[in-house]
Amino acid sequence: MTEITLVQAVNRALFDAMRADPDVLLLGEDIGVNGGVFRATEGLIKEFGPERVVDTPLSETGIVGAAIGMALYGLKPVAEIQFLDFIYPAFDQIVSELAKFRYRSGGQYPCHVVIRSPYGGGIKGGLYHSQSAEAYFAHTAGLKVVIPSNPADAKGLLTSAIFDPDPVIFLEPKRIYRAVTGEVPDGDHRVPLGSASIVRPGSDVSVFAYGAMIPPVVEAAKAVQAEGLSAEVIDLRSLVPLDEAAILKSVEKTGRAVIVHEAPRFVGFGAEVAALLAEKALYSLKSPVRRVTGYDTPFPYALENLYLPNAERIAHAIRASAREG
Amino acid sequence: MTEITLVQAVNRALFDAMRADPDVLLLGEDIGVNGGVFRATEGLIKEFGPERVVDTPLSETGIVGAAIGMALYGLKPVAEIQFLDFIYPAFDQIVSELAKFRYRSGGQYPCHVVIRSPYGGGIKGGLYHSQSAEAYFAHTAGLKVVIPSNPADAKGLLTSAIFDPDPVIFLEPKRIYRAVTGEVPDGDHRVPLGSASIVRPGSDVSVFAYGAMIPPVVEAAKAVQAEGLSAEVIDLRSLVPLDEAAILKSVEKTGRAVIVHEAPRFVGFGAEVAALLAEKALYSLKSPVRRVTGYDTPFPYALENLYLPNAERIAHAIRASAREG
Amino acid sequence: MSQAVELPKPGSPPSDAGGIPPEDLPKVYRAMLLARLMDERCLSLQRQGRIGFYVPLQGQEGAQVACAWALDPSDWLFPAYRELAVALVRGLPLVSLFDQFIGNAGDVLKGRQMPNHYGAREYRFVTASSPVGTQIIHAVGAAMAAQRKKERIVTVTFFGDGTTSSNDFHSGLNFAGVFQAPTIFFCQNNQWAISMPRERQTRSKTLAMKASAYGIEGVVVDGEDVHAVYRAVRDARRKAIAGGGPTLIEAQVYRLGPHSTSDDPKRYRTDAELAEWKARDSVGRVRQELLTSGGLTEESEAKLLESLRAEIAMALKEAEGTAPIDPSTLFDDVFERPTPRLDEERAEFSKFLTEGVLKP
Amino acid sequence: MSQAVELPKPGSPPSDAGGIPPEDLPKVYRAMLLARLMDERCLSLQRQGRIGFYVPLQGQEGAQVACAWALDPSDWLFPAYRELAVALVRGLPLVSLFDQFIGNAGDVLKGRQMPNHYGAREYRFVTASSPVGTQIIHAVGAAMAAQRKKERIVTVTFFGDGTTSSNDFHSGLNFAGVFQAPTIFFCQNNQWAISMPRERQTRSKTLAMKASAYGIEGVVVDGEDVHAVYRAVRDARRKAIAGGGPTLIEAQVYRLGPHSTSDDPKRYRTDAELAEWKARDSVGRVRQELLTSGGLTEESEAKLLESLRAEIAMALKEAEGTAPIDPSTLFDDVFERPTPRLDEERAEFSKFLTEGVLKP
Ligand SMILES: Cc1ncc(C[n+]2csc(CCOP(=O)(O)OP(=O)(O)O)c2C)c(N)n1
Ligand SMILES: Cc1ncc(C[n+]2csc(CCOP(=O)(O)OP(=O)(O)O)c2C)c(N)n1
Numbered sequence A, B: 001m002t003e004i005t006l007v008q009a010v011n012r013a014l015f016d017a018m019r020a021d022p023d024v025l026l027l028g029e030d031i032g033v034n035g036g037v038f039r040a041t042e043g044l045i046k047e048f049g050p051e052r053v054v055d056t057p058l059s060e061t062g063i064v065g066a067a068i069g070m071a072l073y074g075l076k077p078v079a080e081i082q083f084l085d086f087i088y089p090a091f092d093q094i095v096s097e098l099a100k101f102r103y104r105s106g107g108q109y110p111c112h113v114v115i116r117s118p119y120g121g122g123i124k125g126g127l128y129h130s131q132s133a134e135a136y137f138a139h140t141a142g143l144k145v146v147i148p149s150n151p152a153d154a155k156g157l158l159t160s161a162i163f164d165p166d167p168v169i170f171l172e173p174k175r176i177y178r179a180v181t182g183e184v185p186d187g188d189h190r191v192p193l194g195s196a197s198i199v200r201p202g203s204d205v206s207v208f209a210y211g212a213m214i215p216p217v218v219e220a221a222k223a224v225q226a227e228g229l230s231a232e233v234i235d236l237r238s239l240v241p242l243d244e245a246a247i248l249k250s251v252e253k254t255g256r257a258v259i260v261h262e263a264p265r266f267v268g269f270g271a272e273v274a275a276l277l278a279e280k281a282l283y284s285l286k287s288p289v290r291r292v293t294g295y296d297t298p299f300p301y302a303l304e305n306l307y308l309p310n311a312e313r314i315a316h317a318i319r320a321s322a323r324e325g
Numbered sequence C, D: 001m002s003q004a005v006e007l008p009k010p011g012s013p014p015s016d017a018g019g020i021p022p023e024d025l026p027k028v029y030r031a032m033l034l035a036r037l038m039d040e041r042c043l044s045l046q047r048q049g050r051i052g053f054y055v056p057l058q059g060q061e062g063a064q065v066a067c068a069w070a071l072d073p074s075d076w077l078f079p080a081y082r083e084l085a086v087a088l089v090r091g092l093p094l095v096s097l098f099d100q101f102i103g104n105a106g107d108v109l110k111g112r113q114m115p116n117h118y119g120a121r122e123y124r125f126v127t128a129s130s131p132v133g134t135q136i137i138h139a140v141g142a143a144m145a146a147q148r149k150k151e152r153i154v155t156v157t158f159f160g161d162g163t164t165s166s167n168d169f170h171s172g173l174n175f176a177g178v179f180q181a182p183t184i185f186f187c188q189n190n191q192w193a194i195s196m197p198r199e200r201q202t203r204s205k206t207l208a209m210k211a212s213a214y215g216i217e218g219v220v221v222d223g224e225d226v227h228a229v230y231r232a233v234r235d236a237r238r239k240a241i242a243g244g245g246p247t248l249i250e251a252q253v254y255r256l257g258p259h260s261t262s263d264d265p266k267r268y269r270t271d272a273e274l275a276e277w278k279a280r281d282s283v284g285r286v287r288q289e290l291l292t293s294g295g296l297t298e299e300s301e302a303k304l305l306e307s308l309r310a311e312i313a314m315a316l317k318e319a320e321g322t323a324p325i326d327p328s329t330l331f332d333d334v335f336e337r338p339t340p341r342l343d344e345e346r347a348e349f350s351k352f353l354t355e356g357v358l359k360p
């Protein structure tokens, strides 16, 4: 066990995986000598050399496309997209190729690729250094989508992702890259993809969230606790595969649900969670499902603190959910 | 009034708009001499010349990017993407630029652009000539998303889209391009964006759909009618802006909802409709919301008829919805 | 609209004069004929509704066969949708092609793709997709992987003139230049991208010269001359294996048929242009060479045609006799193992099949 | 890692020898100095936390001012994020830049963007985005529109060496070639794309030579020589206006500072390289020229510096005194008119502000 930050946990996972398996290699922009603009790959080029920590030209379509080619050939590439906002030039490679290669080839060509990228707001990054694009990927059949919220999960989920035979989009909440340190198991620590985690058990209202939204959700849960309201906080962690059983179990218990994410609300990931409840837990629901999310605007700069769900908005929704019905 | 097919209605809308406004121009692959691979632009180059019906090199990023530049300069470009499956190379231009230009410039630079593209399955097109990608665009703040299901709406909505000052993604259900003819008003016929239409009034179950799913939904409604079940069929037509009032009004009446689309279910557009109901019509819902959609796999070739929602699957869901609760 | 095709000047010979070894030429001719006969057969099968769609290759047989002939079975190929002759030289059995065209239970792709998008891991012939150009950077990534694994192979990627405008032509050639990937970019400039003529696709004089924008070598060859193509590919392969980096080869050919069975080329090009190119057709040229050298006679050719037709007929019969694809395969291969959600969907689907809500 | 920059040979002169008119040179120097002083000020404001982020341009003042000097106010500019000096020549008021850096109520962008992403329709200086390269094809589309409207202007797009690898460098130059768009592609090769040196970005010998892949003209200039840049841009503009098509200009410069205030160039490059380029700096060169010609004296320079600093200080003061952005603007400009959904969100938001759930 070591106390490290989330970004250090990412670094540790990469280091361990590369040491364990010579087929693991990294590619991306500024990941080598520079160690990545967030230092997630710091020191790795020194340990593993430029053949395994590959600084690429400025082309995300090239990065993802080359990673696919490497995977077809038998390597296990981990591609970094410098900011998730810059993944769209690679969207064709991701949606048309990465997600569909196994399927279209009848299982002949799996794509053992991880794409990791810092996502989300809270660093005053404006429209193009703040986006949460998870819904696009979660909607794309053939991709797994994973988002850790703490150092231990970051290491455990990333390790699982690197050794998973399917393509995984691994989104890192850059806002909390260094916000807190946490205990992280040494060695080959893996958290299986597809399982949610109960961050805080509770009985009155279920709150579903992931990534950088977990800290304000926990803060809100503590705030309402003081008012005698017990919120169960569930960190979804893996959006695909989704741990539907955990979601349903919680709402069957509480009868109330609040869903929190940073991305815009409309057709966001929260819509799927709400839909799941409307389909499979309708009779358990005592009050309307609530979504606390980014607004349906592009991500702002000066007003980002008002845009991002905060503990107060979340607490407000928890209270309203508990009050009604 | 003229009896024409949906694709002819598209052609008519383009023709009329180009005649009415010299700033309207078209660009895309094979839209000139060839008249478009579906013949949607047939005859237009003859009428308006190659300066207004611009055959471009094979680059969707170029097509959309050039259209944006033209719009910034004051034209009203209508870009064709040959198949919606090929829009992904333009995804960066659409999500980063088209959707955000007005916002990021504080309103200085609107993007008066329409992107029209045939979408959906049913023509034995396999993975790459069948996709329904509407959820990606509906989730992207700053884009309008419109899908007609019949010739009159095709003309009326496309005309509104062309003269709308915001970017509109206009998706054409290619499967029914020529399936039926319908009466289409001559002249400047416009259907406002943002209003759903009640295709078939009913009282027991609300069915929400759009595009090429309308015919099987109507067929299903007729089938259950024979069993004494009255299904209200609502054609959403405009996904953004969405006519939430029409959705809520219908479910407040029927207490039951079935949502139908071709795209995969997970985080598809239907999730938003279901979420809306879970948020704003929970107490009206007598039975669980149901989604009849494409499966969460890439689009298949040989088995497409089993993949696409058909009247039987839809009728089955309507019956189950009516039976329960 | 007549095409101003610049054939390579006779005064710019490749590094060595030898073309396809004379003893190989009859086999090369056989492969070219087989491709052409398959093509004709498939066009008629499509018209009869026995296959749903088809992309013909006539006019490009020589370039494809010669290119494939210069390669090693260990090389990895990243084709587009028009590479029938490459597939044949590579060894993909006719029946497996028909299985794919039909999408039956014998199709290794499990009926997932439109005709012509076959692929077979066994033959290092990677399953194509439809979006143009995406395979180009895959070939480069695979070549970088081979470099890393110190395996002495090349990757070869196939694409058309129109595809030089794609994003991944740009990223692929640039990455290949920077990393000196052992990749051959084999561009069949068939003069048209559906209705878009070559000279309106891009203003560069040749496509091969685009290579210099990436610091790599570009070569133009007469794609209807099998010897020229063979030499160019062989040299590029030797160079790549020796660590000399990638090559872009532009083989100037012509698409004699429609873009696909959905296309009508009469809408956008002239008979005169077609006639001009027909006269240059590689099939006729190799035939003439063999007739002259005695490697072929009218009689032996008749026999060859007959046996090839029989081969095709037999394969077709077998494929048409194969069972349709099992519907439950629909949910396979999205992931290595299905997610709970997919299992649930499959269960509902099976129930629907049993209950007749869905009819195969 | 030292850069092998190839400066243009003295033996390859532009079409006419005249550079920036002598009477303009003091104004050019003034603009360059203003840019440099603004840059220094902004770097220190960022360190003090008074602005959130900053992208410096030092080393590129000469190329930018000279380029902008050769243009007409009617021309449309499509910048990236590093074009401060272009903006200044164009006439964007200092206070409007500070308003944007702060994102206050005076910001025409309404506080939506990170610093340096300003833009002002009034000055035909289009609001930049962060994803690299996307503006390149916009410039081409706008130029095509100008062609159609028969307006005799050019569009100019600005980007860096790294951006030549982007998708829209490829689509932009290709479209411009095919449609002969009156566009000037002004590439400031500052030798680095964050930590990626120019020679590992692409293997082509120069960036300008990439133009030939699109059938357009490419020109390399010493970007630290304002006269050379001015001539190249003026010639490209004349040609474009005359219907001669687009030009790619590679101005070889150097980013003397960090990529942005988030970057530490010591991690990836040497002091020696920096020193070498500092010696070539355009600001010093123009200064020397003016001192020699008598257009500047030590005293007049001191006065100039003082007045520029005062101008900057005044603008900053004004901007810092401007109110913060009104929170309710958050929902404006998503569309021309808000959708019902946005109205609903705005109403909830206002309620939250009133109730203290949200605190500005
Ligand atoms: C990204 C993308 N856009 C559009 C298409 C539709 N399309 C299919 S083939 C083709 C033309 C390709 O031309 P070329 O590269 O010359 O190859 P050829 O078909 O001539 O062999 C087009 C536009 C596509 N497949 N992919
Ligand atoms: C599509 C995209 N990918 C990555 C980035 C992150 N990024 C910002 S600037 C930059 C380097 C740009 O280099 P260059 O084009 O040479 O311009 P310079 O910054 O040197 O002026 C990178 C990689 C981005 N902005 N956009």
Ligand SMILES: [Mg+2]
Residues within 6 Å of the ligand: C160, C161, C162, C188, C189, C190, C191, C192, C193, C194
């Ligand atoms: Mg072609």
Ligand SMILES: [Mg+2]
Residues within 6 Å of the ligand: D160, D161, D162, D188, D189, D190, D191, D192, D193, D194
């Ligand atoms: Mg640079």
